Amino acid sequence: MMKGLIFNIQRYSVHDGSGIRTVVFLKGCPLFCPWCSNPESQGAVQHTEWIKNGKTETIGEWKTVEEVVDEVLKDEMFFRTSSGGVTLSGGEALAQYEFARELLKELKLYSIHTAIETTGSTSAYHLKELLPYLDQVLFDLKIMDEKNLKKVLGANLSKVKESFKLAAETEGVELIPRVPLIPDYTANEENLMQIIDFLKKYNINQVHLLPFHQYGSNKYHYLGWEYAMDGIPALSTDEINNIKEIFIAKKIIPIIEGLA
Ligand code: SF4
Numbered sequence: 001m002m003k004g005l006i007f008n009i010q011r012y013s014v015h016d017g018s019g020i021r022t023v024v025f026l027k028g029c030p031l032f033c034p035w036c037s038n039p040e041s042q043g044a045v046q047h048t049e050w051i052k053n054g055k056t057e058t059i060g061e062w063k064t065v066e067e068v069v070d071e072v073l074k075d076e077m078f079f080r081t082s083s084g085g086v087t088l089s090g091g092e093a094l095a096q097y098e099f100a101r102e103l104l105k106e107l108k109l110y111s112i113h114t115a116i117e118t119t120g121s122t123s124a125y126h127l128k129e130l131l132p133y134l135d136q137v138l139f140d141l142k143i144m145d146e147k148n149l150k151k152v153l154g155a156n157l158s159k160v161k162e163s164f165k166l167a168a169e170t171e172g173v174e175l176i177p178r179v180p181l182i183p184d185y186t187a188n189e190e191n192l193m194q195i196i197d198f199l200k201k202y203n204i205n206q207v208h209l210l211p212f213h214q215y216g217s218n219k220y221h222y223l224g225w226e227y228a229m230d231g232i233p234a235l236s237t238d239e240i241n242n243i244k245e246i247f248i249a250k251k252i253i254p255i256i257e258g259l260a
Contacts, residue, residue: 004063005027006025010025016117017085018085024103027041027060030092037219051222083113085114087136094120115134115136122159123163124163135172139177175202175204177199179208181240183235206253206255208254209256
């Protein structure tokens with residue numbers, strides 16, 4: 001029986017797709033964003049250990065599709081009354097695309113609204129496998145300079161673009177581009193203009209912006225890792241407003257969403 005390695009199931013989320021959602025966090029991510037708020041999810045699909053309050057904890061639990069479905073169906077009433085549903089996140093949910101596909105397939109049998117949060121940086125084939133069972137794709141665009149993207153995050157821009165194109169051209173799937181606003185990395189005018197040019201190619205006129213925060217910083221401490229964003233302040237209201245203006249000037253509506 002197929003199992004997925006899950007490191008969290010979060011209920012009552014309102015920032016991860018439409019309505020009230022239950023978010024299933026899958027382990028594994030090929031990227032290493034310096035600002036990552038789930039660093040315990042990075043790397044291969046395998047357990048991670050950290051030391052929290054003096055105790056060693058193992059992150060991640062193998063679960064069957066049925067176990068996850070039983071868990072998320074507890075909130076079915078909230079999904080129905082809020083036009084919400086289930087969102088697969090990570091990590092990079094595509095890192096376990098076979099499990100994700102089977103889980104989405106099962107959720108569709110219950111007519112549950114489904115979404116995925118992805119960077120599209122594994123393979124377009126992985127996303128293609130999931131698209132028949134997805135209603136929404138929340139697609140994170142980060143750094144649009146190819147060399148910089150490779151150097152900073154370890155991602156391949158052509159894979160990102162290919163996956164994005166696939167989602168954009170799939171009928172019946174709502175594509176929501178999201179941009180984490182990270183000081184020194186993504187939240188500069190040159191990068192934002194590149195994102196705007198890219199969105200324009202697909203006639204997209206709305207973007208969700210996710211301002212940087214330091215909420216994941218203690219996890220680096222538990223893992224014994226250095227936190228590259230230590231001491232970097234959150235963007236000020238003025239800075240966020242200036243960024244919104246960049247999008248508005250190009251006729252793209254910016255929506256400030258949850259947090260990066
Ligand atoms: S893609 Fe997401 S989970 Fe992966 S390293 Fe970046 S922020 Fe973390």
